[in-house]
Amino acid sequence: MRFEKFVQPDNLQTALEILKTDPDSVILGGTTFLRLSNKKYSIGIDLSKLNLDYIKENNDQIEIGAYTSLRTIETDSVINKYFGNLLPKSLENLIGIQFRNNATIGGAIFSRLGFTEINTALLVLDCELEFEKNGIVAFSKFISNFNIKRDILNKIIIKKNKGKSSYKMIRNSDADFAILSVAVSNFDKIKIAVGTRPSIAKLSEKASQIINSDNNKIEEAASLIADEFKFGDDLRASGKYRKMIAPILVSRALLEVLK
Amino acid sequence: MKLKLNINNKFYNTNIDGDESLLDILRKIGFKSVKKGCDTGVCGVCSVLINGKPTLSCQFLAARAQGAKITTVEGLGKKADKIVDLIVSEGADQCGYCGPSLVLTTYAMKKELKNPTVEKINHYLTGNLCRCSGYEGQLRGIKKYMGVK
Numbered sequence: 001m002r003f004e005k006f007v008q009p010d011n012l013q014t015a016l017e018i019l020k021t022d023p024d025s026v027i028l029g030g031t032t033f034l035r036l037s038n039k040k041y042s043i044g045i046d047l048s049k050l051n052l053d054y055i056k057e058n059n060d061q062i063e064i065g066a067y068t069s070l071r072t073i074e075t076d077s078v079i080n081k082y083f084g085n086l087l088p089k090s091l092e093n094l095i096g097i098q099f100r101n102n103a104t105i106g107g108a109i110f111s112r113l114g115f116t117e118i119n120t121a122l123l124v125l126d127c128e129l130e131f132e133k134n135g136i137v138a139f140s141k142f143i144s145n146f147n148i149k150r151d152i153l154n155k156i157i158i159k160k161n162k163g164k165s166s167y168k169m170i171r172n173s174d175a176d177f178a179i180l181s182v183a184v185s186n187f188d189k190i191k192i193a194v195g196t197r198p199s200i201a202k203l204s205e206k207a208s209q210i211i212n213s214d215n216n217k218i219e220e221a222a223s224l225i226a227d228e229f230k231f232g233d234d235l236r237a238s239g240k241y242r243k244m245i246a247p248i249l250v251s252r253a254l255l256e257v258l259k
Numbered sequence: 260m261k262l263k264l265n266i267n268n269k270f271y272n273t274n275i276d277g278d279e280s281l282l283d284i285l286r287k288i289g290f291k292s293v294k295k296g297c298d299t300g301v302c303g304v305c306s307v308l309i310n311g312k313p314t315l316s317c318q319f320l321a322a323r324a325q326g327a328k329i330t331t332v333e334g335l336g337k338k339a340d341k342i343v344d345l346i347v348s349e350g351a352d353q354c355g356y357c358g359p360s361l362v363l364t365t366y367a368m369k370k371e372l373k374n375p376t377v378e379k380i381n382h383y384l385t386g387n388l389c390r391c392s393g394y395e396g397q398l399r400g401i402k403k404y405m406g407v408k
Contacts, residue, residue, distance in 0.1 A: 006260065006277025006322045032300050032318050035280075044277060048323050071312070096386010098306045098313045098364065175301075175385045 001034045003044035012152055015045050016132045019150055027152060029107020030069070032099060052106070052154065055079060064156040066106025070118070071097060073105060082160055083125060086183060089167040090121035095175050106153045112143065112200055115177040119143060120195030121167055123203050124185035126159035140203060161187035166256035168249040169196070172236055179237040180245055184253035190215075192250060194225060197242055198234045207250065215258050222251035262325055266290065267334030275321050281307070282316035284324075285331065292332045292359040296388075303387040306360035307331050313367045315386075332359040335366055342366060345403050351396025357389045365401050375405045 003026065009015040018025055024042035028034070052067035057078045064073065073079055074091040094100055094117065108116045109129065127139035132152040139156075142148055165185040169178040181195045190211050195201025206228045211221035231242035264271045264284070271288055282305045285293045296302035298317050305317040308330035332339050342362045346352055361384070368375070368383045380401060389397065402408070 001278065003278045006320070008322075028320070030318065031320060035318060036299060044320075046320070046323060092382070093385075095301060096303055097383055098303055098315045098386045099300050099318070101309075101312045101314045102318050174382075 001031065001037050001039060001041070003041040005043045006046060007043055008046045008049050010050075012047070012050065012132045012154065015047055015050075016152055018043060018045055019152065023150075027110075029067075029110065030103040032103045032107070033111060033113065034107075047152070057160075060160055062158045062160060064105055064158070066110075066153045066155060067104050068106075069101050070094065070103045070105060070108065071100035073118075074100060083158075083185070084165045086121045086125070086165040086167050086185070087118065090117040090169075090181065090183070093117075093169070093171060093174060093178070105156060109139075109142075109156065110153050112146070114199045115196050116200075117169060117178055117181045117196060120181040120193050120201040121183045122156070122158075123193035123195075123201050124165060124183045124191040126161050126187065128157045130154045130157060143200060144202070161185075163187035164257040166253040168253045170245055170249065177236065180242050180249060182246070182249040182253050184250070184257050186257040190254070190257070192221075192225070192254075194229050194246055194250070197229060197231050197239075197246075198236070199230070199232060202229065204228055204250075211254060218251055218254045218258065222247040222254060225250045260322065262321060264288075264321075264324055264329060265327065266329045267331060268328075277320075277322050279321045280317050281319040281321045281324050281329070284321040285316060285329075290331045290333065294356055294359065296356070301388070302357075303364070304357050304360045306363055306387070308363055308367055311367065311370070313364045313386075330363070332363050335363070338366060339363075342401070342404050346397050346400035349396040349400040351392055351400055353391040357387060361387050361389070361397065361401075365404060369405060372405070375407050377402065377407060380405060380407065 026041040028044050028046045052065040054065040055076050056063045070091050074088045122139050129137050163186045167183050169181040171178045178196045183193045185191045192204040192208050193201050207221040207224040210217050225246045226243050231239040233239045262273050262275050294304040296304035300315050300318045306313050307316045309327050339362050342365050
């Protein structure tokens with residue numbers, strides 16, 4: 001990654017204006033992934049001085065600023081109190097602590113990268129994103145709607161629903177990217193998400209329908225996962241292997257939230 | 260662009276390009292304990308403390324470091340000696356390339372982990388790769404430093 005000019009706007013409106021008027025400008029998150037590309041940008045827009053690094057707990061929701069580091073989320077006492085450690089579990093094996101101290105939640109979400117495990121976890125929560133231009137958007141809609149591009153993510157809003165959740169993943173080694181990740185929650189209804197397939201995380205429809213109709217149909221719901229999602233090949237695992245593993249992880253996660 | 264950096268409690272004025280990494284700037288200034296390894300955020304040898312938190316300087320934009328407190332292993336002084344002595348006493352240090360970052364991360368770990376265990380130590384140090392020691396000797400020294408048997 002290269003850019004000709006580095007700017008630190010005083011406010012989000014100014015940042016958005018630069019982003020809108022210059023198509024070659026880019027918002028800088030933790031720049032962990034951006035740095036790996038050879039792309040040259042005109043302006044790097046840095047928002048690290050705009051106080052977007054926070055975790056706030058309100059009566060019915062938790063708000064996470066877009067510049068909050070993944071390590072802060074992983075270790076925060078408020079986050080650890082809710083959702084059965086779902087979010088910390090989806091983060092704790094990503095590279096190392098030094099990496100997670102720099103990578104931001106905004107960068108992880110906005111870049112919609114397939115290997116980002118926290119997207120799998122956020123899908124099963126009641127989660128919304130607040131953008132500077134597009135306003136509030138459901139996380140599940142953002143993940144599948146690639147039209148939201150030239151905008152700035154301000155914060156992540158998660159409802160404090162009561163219930164159980166479970167996170168399962170498989171990886172070749174401790175600090176590598178996951179081969180497959182699965183998240184299941186049981187708040188008002190059961191939600192199942194499968195991610196790092198290696199494409200981006202997605203919510204299950206068919207398997208969720210089965211398990212919501214009858215909580216005893218764990219094996220039936222889990223086996224549907226293999227056909228409901230597309231599993232691809234990459235250097236870490238084949239699609240065939242992922243397809244075999246997915247029902248097992250889903251079955252274990254369902255057992256955990258339903259026991 | 261002009262930049263004023265607080266490194267080990269001393270201020271340094273320097274000129275940088277907006278897209279330069281903190282790693283490159285630290286080495287230009289003369290902090291050669293900060294090593295350039297993979298330069299892709301994986302190996303951990305470029306780790307420094309930014310406001311007390313271990314951070315990969317290859318991933319961190321130097322322009323963002325203005326106003327932050329940067330600590331390299333030189334800044335730890337005698338606090339580093341204690342960790343180094345324990346690692347060396349286990350015959351663990353070989354090429355030494357990963358040493359400064361390992362010492363810095365261990366120092367930060369001691370401050371952060373309230374009830375350290377072998378598992379927690381291993382997990383905390385996952386991001387520090389060493390290609391010659393096999394980790395066992397280093398970990399013996401680090402466990403002593405952390406007060407873990």
